[in-house]
Amino acid sequence: MTVETAVPVAYLNRIATAVPPHDVHAAFVSFADRLLRDRREHVLFRRMADRSQIAHRWSCLAPAVPDAPGADEAIDTTGFYRFGSFPSTADRMRRFEADAPDLVTRAVERLDLGPSPPTHLIIVSCTGLSAPGLDFTLIDRFGLDPSIERTVIGFMGCYAAINGLKLARHIVWAEPKARVLLVCIELCTLHLQESTDLEQVLTFLIFGDGCAAALISAEPSGFALDGFQAIRVAGTAGQITWQIRDRGFDMTLSGRVPGSIADGLRSASGRLLPDGPEAIDLWAVHPGGRSVLDAVEAALGLPASALATSRDILRSYGNMSSATVLFVLEAMLREDPGGRRGCAMAFGPGLVAETMRFSSARH
Missing domain, CATH: 3.40.47.10 (Thiolase/Chalcone synthase)
Known part of the structure; x- marks a missing residue:
């Protein structure tokens, strides 16, 4: 047994x-x-x-x-x-x-x-x-x-x-x-x-x-980490690269990245958001730049207010690579009244969108 x-x-x-x-x-x-x-x-x-x-x-x-x-x-x-x-x-x-x-x-x-x-x-x-x-x-x-x-x-x-x-x-x-x-x-x-x-x-x-x-x-406070999903966009490996060279870490950041992110999110929206984007109250999107946020908003059909916190972080700090999405989540956590469902996402080499579903702990 x-x-x-x-x-x-x-x-x-x-x-x-x-x-x-x-x-x-x-x-x-x-x-x-x-x-x-x-x-x-x-x-x-x-x-x-x-x-x-x-x-x-x-x-x-x-x-x-x-x-x-x-x-x-x-x-x-x-x-x-x-x-x-x-x-x-x-x-x-x-x-x-x-x-x-x-x-x-x-x-x-x-x-x-x-x-x-x-x-x-x-x-x-x-x-x-x-x-x-x-x-x-x-x-x-x-x-x-x-x-x-x-x-x-x-x-x-x-x-x-x-x-x-x-x-x-x-x-x-x-x-x-x-x-x-x-x-x-x-x-x-x-x-x-x-x-x-x-x-x-x-x-x-x-x-x-x-x-x-x-x-x-496991203390029931803050945001519950409900699930994770990675979305890789085929044929985009060269659009974001980060390589160590003699004169520092050398980045490739193609102007095609926002469009590729939008394509990837559209194609994966069914499994990423099975209940539709309207089921999400909090959008913690990594502000890789204004055009990235615009692409996410357009691809998922989000209202202009959905990415307000991400745009505030971009305005005040720019893109701080891995730390940035936690800045967005911190602002949301600080003002969370409870009872909300959220989706976080950030983008990087691969080209990959790493996503996380989360929800407010019961107050």
Whole structure:
């Protein structure tokens, strides 16, 4: 005779976020504009900057002060990015190792781990890596159990937070008393490239730095993690790439991405949303850019108000890769009155849309 054991429900209990102190959006747009030599591309870039719906982005780099010595040649006060002398991969990783620990610490401090320490730690990043890494930083700074179970999810791009939540749910299923600390840390502004290619220069317009920390457990508070589904769009593998090269991490971000996302969501909408989009109250969509949000809205036939939170995060922070969708979920969790059903999604290399169904815990 077999005895069936009920599988515990995993909940995203709470989220805390942090960004560096320097607002670099205006400085980055101005610097990128100067990289372009073709007049038509210059005009197009300015038009896209005006329509980006981004007002602020934050960086560990302090923007150069206008009219200060050397300000015409460098984007930041330390000269990390200087015309004709962009940093090597080693320089970028040294900067990540210097700045990421404090940003991670700030986010986890705001999370408030409470009296019960985490039993599992998941670190997510696609913008920096070292060993010993940020998992050990958190163990040392917060006095965590040295035998805490540690996992690092690296180089998956903007959808990696969804994969982190998926792993956390499996942990809670296997160990109902588990308390999983998930940390997504991205210093995207360390990976800009000196280029005259418009698609590459557009990274100056979109990306910012940020960190999000989340606690996942079987405690029935926050959002229940109801289910996950990945949607891969055939024939799009080259549209988003992220490769380590001598001069840093080199990104391909094709202008065809929004259209491909829309095609993928339309073709998979039946299995993704079996009860139709009208059954979803909360849309936590990764704001990869204005055109990405527009594509999701059009593909699923959503009202203009559906992606308001995602657009607010884009406006205030830009695209922070994996951390961004947790910023969106944090804003929703903070204002949730209960009794709602939601769908989160984020996009990245593959081309893949990683999606998550969630619902409010009973109040």
